[in-house]
Amino acid sequence: MTASQLESWRQTGMLPRHRRRGLGRGRGSVVDAVEPLVVESAAALARHLRQGRDRRLAVLEWFAEAGTPAAGVPGAARVPEPPVAAVREALVWVLQRSASQRLVEFARSAAGASEDGQDALYAAAGRLMGPYRGALNPALVRAALEAGGDVPAEAEGQDFKGMVHLVAAIALGAQEVGADALAEALAASGMFGLTVEDWAQMLGAAERGEGPEVDWGLLQQNADVVAQVQRASDEELVRARDVLVGLRMFYGLYMLHGLLLPDTPAQAALRQRIDE
Incomplete structure (x- = not known):
């Protein structure tokens, strides 16, 4: 690392300065002791920053290893925590570019729109979520490998495209989507390992007043992960x-x-x- 890099990191708030003591009028200042926090923070930045790489990605990698000994460095001290303000900025930056957050923002813009707007929401969700599948079931994968066969389709879990109904509920309201579609979406999320039939039974009971009322406002509040990080x-x-x-x-x-x-x-x- 160079002196100009160190100064750049200081100016962006990612690296603290050593405490300095003035030597009197016209004589400048001096550092009496090198602070380990500053040294270890600079080392963490140097490990993760490289030319052409966004510093916010480096901050998140540093955040992930904080509190543990530096990998590959025998006898190393524990990696210090990065400045939390820099971590928050990096998390917001990454999340705003995620497919899920872009979809939530698109859904909000479609709220209150005409039927064409709702159709556009479903089309956009299909494009953004098309590549995603549910998590693989390791037990089914293992069984297939031991038998020398192909991994069965059911090992991939629910088709993640069903999540589009949950996004629509966030924007348009649960009543506009319906219990059956929401049951499909919640099953696709993998929450609690419940099936479509399990969710349909619970949501149907809530609609008929035979079970606890569902607080869909909580869903809308928690769907915005950027706002959660900021709060x-x-x-x-x-x-x-x-x-x-x-x-x-x-x-x-x-x-x-x-x-x-x-x-x-x-x-x-x-x-x-x-x-x-």
């Missing part, structure tokens, strides 16, 4: 990161199980505990 406290952002990093280990375990990692009773018991 979250500094502590909530760090806590969310810690949860995500912790869940990553579970993901790795299931991936390796699907790819024929030798199984043991202890691993089976651990997967059962995770499922619960």
Whole structure:
């Protein structure tokens, strides 16, 4: 790294300065001690920033490794936290460019529009969500590989295109979409592992007044992930990161199980505990 890079990082608020002490009139200032926080922060930025790369992506990578020893550096100190303001800015920047957020914003613009506007919403959702599928079921993938056959279509879970109905409910209101379409959308989301029939039964009971009322306003509020990041406290952002990093280990375990990692009773018991 160069002195100009360090100064650039300081000016953007990503790197703190060493504390300096004045030497008296006309004699300038001096740093009495090199602060480890500044050194480790500069090292983290140097690991993730490179020419032509947006600094906000580097901030998110730094945020992901904060609190752990620097990878590949024996005896390294724990990586410090990046400035939370820079993390928030980077999260908002990335999320605003995501397909889901663009779809939510498009849906809001279609709210109150004519039937043509609603048709345009469904068409846009189909284009944006077309490439996405539900998560693979590692147990079904493993069984197919052990049998030497192809992975069955049901291993891919629900077709994610069904989520378009949930987007429409956010913009147009649940009453405009209907319980059957919403049941398909909620099943496609994979929430709680419930089927279309399970959701249809619960939503139908709510419509008839036979079950708890559904608060669709909560859905509309939580659909805007950018607003959630902007509302979250500094502590909530760090806590969310810690949860995500912790869940990553579970993901790795299931991936390796699907790819024929030798199984043991202890691993089976651990997967059962995770499922619960």
